[in-house]
Amino acid sequence: MKRVSVDVVESLDQPIRKGIDAIYEFSNPGIPPPPPKYIISEVKYGTADLKWNKSKTIKQMDDTWIRKNIDLAVGSRLMAKNILNDFYPVLTKVEPKGTIINTKLDSSANKVKTAIIK
Numbered sequence: 001m002k003r004v005s006v007d008v009v010e011s012l013d014q015p016i017r018k019g020i021d022a023i024y025e026f027s028n029p030g031i032p033p034p035p036p037k038y039i040i041s042e043v044k045y046g047t048a049d050l051k052w053n054k055s056k057t058i059k060q061m062d063d064t065w066i067r068k069n070i071d072l073a074v075g076s077r078l079m080a081k082n083i084l085n086d087f088y089p090v091l092t093k094v095e096p097k098g099t100i101i102n103t104k105l106d107s108s109a110n111k112v113k114t115a116i117i118k
Contacts, residue, residue, distance in 0.1 A: 002027040004038070004083075005073045020066065020073035021092075023083060038087035040066055040073075045094050050109055061089045062109040 005023040022041045026034060042050065042061050050060040058064045066089060070080040089105040104113040 001025065001039070004079065006075045019069040023070075023073055023087075036086045036088050038083045039090050040070075040083070040087050041090045041092050043092045043094065046096055050091065059109040061091065061105055063107045065109070
């Protein structure tokens with residue numbers, strides 16, 4: 001997979017940045033990507049979870065929130081349109097002992113399927 005988002009979070013000590021944490025593209029030369037072609041990821045540490053906006057109408061990582069934040073994440077409207085045609089959102093939780101839990105989200109940012117990486 002190749003990272004296509006602009007900003008890179010490299011440590012827990014970095015200043016908090018708003019928006020999408022990472023976007024990855026499946027890109028193996030000569031091998032067609034599995035569906036979807038892109039993964040949009042939000043990373044949370046410990047007990048942190050996805051947030052709602054002040055009016056409780058948009059949840060972090062739901063379709064509306066992603067569409068609002070994707071241009072800034074990739075730096076190109078054309079690239080953003082391509083990603084929005086073939087992606088799924090993932091919540092990546094990093095536990096204090098280092099276990100990584102990736103959870104696929106639906107269009108409303110509800111948890112659908114989980115994979116644990118130790």
